[in-house]
Amino acid sequence: MTEMVYGAVAAKPGEPLLPRWWRTIDRWSLGAVAGLFLVGLMLGLAASPPLAARNGLDPFYYVFRQGLFGTLALGVMVLVSMMSPTEIRRKAVLGFLAATVALALLPVLGTDFGKGATRWYSLGFASVQPSEFLKPTFVAFAAWMMAGSYDQSGPPGRTLSFIVAVLLTLMLALQPDFGQASLILATWALMYFVAGASILLLLVVAFGVLGAGLFAYANSEHVAGRIDGFLSPDIDPRTQIGFATNAIQEGGIFGVGVGEGTVKWSLPDAHTDFIIAVAAEEYGLLICLLIIALFSIVVIRSLIRLLRERDPFVRLAGTGLAVVFGMQALINLGVAVRLLPAKGMTLPFISYGGSSLVAAGISLGMLLALTRERPQDHLSEIIGRGR
C-alpha cells in the first residue's frame, strides 16, 4: 500500500543517489558551510604565516594543511550527509564508544604539548583531540537514548543519557578542559529541553552548572583570573582579549587591508581561538558580519527544518548538532567581543586545526543528513492537527 505523505515529494523508486541527495539536502546550509570553509582558508592566509615563521616553516605551510584537511572534511561531510538517519545512528553510536575509550585513555597515552592540559593524541603528522569527535557522536547517542524513551516500553533514556553526559563532563573537566565540558553539558540540556523536559529540572541543572562554575572560580587561579579579567571594566591591553578588541576597533568597517594587520603578530592564538580578530582587523566588520550570517544560516535553517521532523531521534540529534555548532561559534565570537569571559574555543570550520576540521565535517555531515527532506507526517495527523 502506498502511503500518502505530506511535505515532500515521494521518493521515486530507482532514482540515482546523487540527484536524490541534491534534491533533498538543505542547499542553503551546504552553501553556508562551503562559504565558511572558503573564508577560513582566506583568513588562514592572513593569520597563519606568523605562526609558520615562529616555527621556522614555509609561510603558507598551515594554509596548505588547512586546505588539505578542509577538502578532506568537506568530502567526509558530503559522504556522511548521504547516509540515512538509521545508518547515522548506528555508526555514530559506535563512534561514540570509540571516542569515549580514546578520551579515557588520554591520561595514559595523550600528550599535552606543553600547554598544561592533556587533550591530544599525537599521530606524528597530525594531532587528534578526541573531544572534538566526542561531541557529534555524543549528540547522536544521547538523541538515541532520549528517543528510546518515547517508545511505550522504551528504556529510561533521558536518565541514562544524563548520567553519561555528567560522566563525560567530569572526564573533560579533569583534563582540564572546562570549555568542552560545559559545551557537552549545555548541549545535553538543550536537547533535553527540546525532548520536553520539565522547566524545573532544567533550572536545577542550570544551578548545578552555576555551582560548578563558582567552584572552579574559587579553586582555580586560572579560571578566577579569566573571570576577574572579564568583570573588570578596564581591558588589560596585554591580554589576548585586549589585543582582539583593539584589532576589531582598528579594522573598522572595511579593515586595514589584506596583509596590513599587526594583531596576528601579537596573539599566540591568532590562527585558532582569535582568528576573528585577524579577520576584523584585515578585512573589517563586513567579513565578520558575513561569518556571523553564515553560522546563523546553518543553525537557524537546521532548527527550522527540524520543526517538521516526525522522528524523535532525528529531531533530537539534529537539534544537538545544530546547537553544538552554534554554541561553539557563539562562544568564540562572544569572547572576542568581550560578551563572555575568555575561554579558548575554536571557530568551527574557520580556525586552523586538522582534527577539529574533520570532526566539524563529520558533525555537519550528520546535521545535513538529518535535515534532509524525507517523507514526514501521516495524513491522519495533518487532519488531526487541523482540529
Added chain:
Amino acid sequence: MTPRRPLRPLARVFSARARGENPDDIEAEERAARLRARHRAERLKAEHRLLLLAATFVLAFGTVAARMSVLAASDPEEPRVTAAEQRIVAQRADIVDRNGAILATNLMTASLYAQPHEMVDRVAAAAGLARIFPDLDEAELLKQFSGKRKFLWVQRTMSPEQQQAVMDLGEPGLKFGPREMRLYPNGRLAAHILGGYGFGREGVHAAEVIGSAGVEREFDAFLRDPANGGQPLRLSIDLSVQAAVERVLAGGMQLMNAKGAAAVLMEARTGKIVAMASLPDFDPNQRPLPPTQGDPSDSPLFNRAAQGVYELGSTFKIFTVAQALETGIATPDTIVDTSGPLTWGRFRIRDFRNYGPFLTLSDVIVKSSNVGTARVAMELGAERQKAFLGSLGFFEPVPITLPEASKSKPLFPPRWSEISTMTISYGHGLAVTPLHLASGYASVVNGGLRVRPTLLADTPAPTDADRVISTETSRKIRQMLRAVVERGTATMADVEGYRVGGKTGTADKPKRTGGYSENKVISTFAAVFPADDPEYVLTVSLDEPEDRSGREPRRTAGWTAAPVAAEVIRRIAPLMNMRPLPKETPEDALTVRTGN
C-alpha cells in the same frame, strides 16, 4: 487539545462483544490512538521549543553582530597601562644636607630596549648602537638581535644626546622607556656617606631604584616609602664644610705623600657628623665595581673613616689619663716615672726620645710618653681600663647609620694581659675606626657625656645618663689637650684665634706577615676646638705619610697629620660661623692674673 478519553473504551468493547467480535482489536486500536496523540503532543511541544531555541540563536548571533559593529565603529585606544598592573614605585626621596642642599636626587632619563622581531636592519642597528655607546660590542649586539628573544635591554640609562642619536638611527625595533635614575649632583663629594644605587625590579615604564651602599642602602626603605610624601632625608652633613675638608685633605695627602687619608668632623656635644671624608674616593654616579683582587681596604670604595680599623697610637693616651684623673689616683701635677725603657718579659717599651726620669701627668700627655702612660695604666689595672674603654664604645661597631660601619668591629686582644694593658694605654693592640676615636674625644671633652655618632640631622643630644667622666675631669683634659698644641708635640696644629687643642698619634702599621713595620705609620691628629669649650672634634688620619721636605723623612703625626688638621680648621671654622677669639697678649694674661 485532545479530548479526554476513558482508559478503556468500555462502551465500544461491550457493543463489540454483543456483536460477537474480538474486543482486543478495539483495545489495540485504542492504545495506538492514545500513543499517537501523545506523540503529537510531544512533537507540538518540541516544535514550540525548537522555535524558541531558534529565536534565541537569532538573538545571540544578532547580539554578537551588533556588539562587533559597535566595537568596529568606536575608535581604537592605544594599548596603555591600566590600573590592573602592579606599579613599580620609581619616585625616591631626595637626600639633603643640614641646610637643605641637595646631595642626591632623581633625574628622568630614558632606557633603551630592543624588540628584534620588529627590526628593519639588525646589522645597521648593532653598528649604530656600538658607535653611540662605546661600552657595547657590535658583534655581541648582533648576536643578541639575531637570537630568538623578542625583548632585550640595551641600555639602562642614557644622556639626552645619546637618546637623540639612537632616534636618528631610525630603527623601529629600538624603543625607549622612561627611566628614573639617581643623580649625585656634587660628584665625588660625600661619596662614601651617600654610597650608591642600583636598579631592582625593571619594567618598561619604570624601574625600582635601590640603594646599594652607604646612606642610600641604610635608609632604602625610608627613601622608597611613598608614605613620606617626597619628604627628603636630611643628613647632619654640611655640604660646604664637607667640600672644604675633602679639598684640604686631598691636598694634605698629596703633600705628605700618603696613600690614603680619612677625616671626621663631629659636633662635640651631640655627635652629629658635619663632615666625613675618606680618600681615595669615587664618583657615586659611576660607582666602580668592588675589586676582585688586591686588598679591599685599598679600594676607593673602602670607607677609611667609618669602615677601616686601625691602631691609632698615642691619641689613646688621653683616655688613660682621663681615667687616672677620674678615679683620683692622679692629678695633672702628679709626678710619673718615665725612666725607660720599661721592660715586661721580652717586651721593651721606650719613648720616641728620652724625656728624663720624671714628668708631671700633664707633661706625659704634652710630650707623649709611652713609658709614663704605661705606668699609669699599670696603676689602674686591666679590669678598670677595659671597663672604661668599653663605656666609650671602643669594643663594638660604631652605632652609626651606615651599613659598612656596622660590620667594622674593633680588634682587641681576646686575653687582656698586662702587656695588653700597657700597649693599649698608648694606642697599640686595639684597632678602632677614626669614627670611634672622634666620638671618644667628643665624649671626654664635652663635659663627659658619651656621644653616639650620627649622620642624621635630627638626633637628640646625650643626657646626663650618658656620663662617662665628670665635668671637672673633662676640663682638665681640655687644658692638657690645649697644652699639647701650645708647647707639645702638635705645635704645628695651632690656628690663631680658634684655640685648638689635640693629641697626636703615630702608630706603626702592623705588617701582614706579623709584627710591626719599621717605616710605615698611620699618623693621626685628634683636634678639639675651641679648647676652652669645644664645639667640634676633628680627627685627621694619614695612611703611610712621609714628609720629605726635611733632611730625613718625617712621619710623626706632629709633622704630618697636625698641620693638615690645622689647615682644615683654618678653612672650615669661618664656614661654620665661628668667630676667631681675640689674641692672647701677655697683657691679657697679666690682667687675668691680677684680677684673680
